[in-house]
Amino acid sequence: DIQLTQSPSFLSASVGDRVTITCRASQDLRHFLAWYQQIPGKAPKLLIFSASTLQSGVPSRFSGSGSGSDFSLTISGLQPEDFATYYCQQFYNFPYTFGRGTKVEIK
Amino acid sequence: EVRLVDSGGALIQPGGSLRLSCVASGFAFDTSAMSWVRQAPGKGLEWVSAISASDSTYFADSVRGRFAISRDKSSNTLYLQMSSLRVEDTAVYFCAKGPIITLPAFDSWGQGTLVTVAS
Numbered sequence: 081d082i083q084l085t086q087s088p089s090f091l092s093a094s095v096g097d098r099v100t101i102t103c104r105a106s107q108d109l110r111h112f113l114a115w116y117q118q119i120p121g122k123a124p125k126l127l128i129f130s131a132s133t134l135q136s137g138v139p140s141r142f143s144g145s146g147s148g149s150d151f152s153l154t155i156s157g158l159q160p161e162d163f164a165t166y167y168c169q170q171f172y173n174f175p176y177t178f179g180r181g182t183k184v185e186i187k
Numbered sequence: 188e189v190r191l192v193d194s195g196g197a198l199i200q201p202g203g204s205l206r207l208s209c210v211a212s213g214f215a216f217d218t219s220a221m222s223w224v225r226q227a228p229g230k231g232l233e234w235v236s237a238i239s240a241s242d243s244t245y246f247a248d249s250v251r252g253r254f255a256i257s258r259d260k261s262s263n264t265l266y267l268q269m270s271s272l273r274v275e276d277t278a279v280y281f282c283a284k285g286p287i288i289t290l291p292a293f294d295s296w297g298q299g300t301l302v303t304v305a306s
Contacts, residue, residue, distance in 0.1 A: 081248075112291050114291070114292035114293070116232075116293075118232075123281055123296035123297065123298055123299055124224075124232065124281075124293070124296055125296075126292050126293060126294050129290055129291060129292035129294075130290075130291060130292075135292075135294065167231065167232055169232075169234075169292070169293075171286050171291040171292065174237070174245045175234050175245070175247050175248070176222070176234040176237070177234065178231060178232040178233065178234065179231075180231050181231045181232070
């Protein structure tokens with residue numbers, strides 16, 4: 081199975097900050113990586129697919145980059161509604177594994 | 188508008204069986220790949236099972252042989268039949284739509300339904 085290592089697992093930031101979350105895969109995923117945001121008690125929400133394509137309706141302050149085995153999600157200018165947990169997920173092959181998540185909290 | 192509504196969660200004893208449902212609307216359900224994803228209390232997301240557009244099925248090792256995924260195209264409903272349930276199957280279960288070639292991700296999710304396995 082493909083393992084996804086997300087880092088950090090927790091980060092504390094202020095409104096307006098630029099933050100970056102990384103996701104490293106145990107093998108080449110080409111571009112088959114997605115990012116989700118989850119607010120407690122809610123279903124995950126798709127932010128980015130194919131490593132860098134912004135899902136329709138998602139604010140442009142979210143961006144994704146990377147290919148192969150190293151990927152990142154950047155939020156440029158954190159807003160109060162962005163404090164949540166973020167997950168990466170690979171779609172290169174089954175099982176469609178997730179990273180363990182990064183919780184972004186208010187400093 | 189795409190909509191997925193999960194239901195069927197309950198408190199069930201270890202060794203028991205349960206069937207979850209996900210009613211879909213707003214898209215071509217009969218030719219869409221679908222998955223179930225679960226989240227144990229306070230934990231991360233775990234992909235559980237998928238059914239492809241051509242109805243091939245796939246399972247995580249943790250549930251293979253105990254869970255089955257299927258769909259009823261006449262009622263636009265996705266199912267997850269769970270048997271030989273274990274305490275560690277306790278989680279919120281979400282159905283999710285996707286992936287497709289042009290959008291390899293889960294672009295819509297149900298609200299989730301809670302399964303609690305306990306004696």
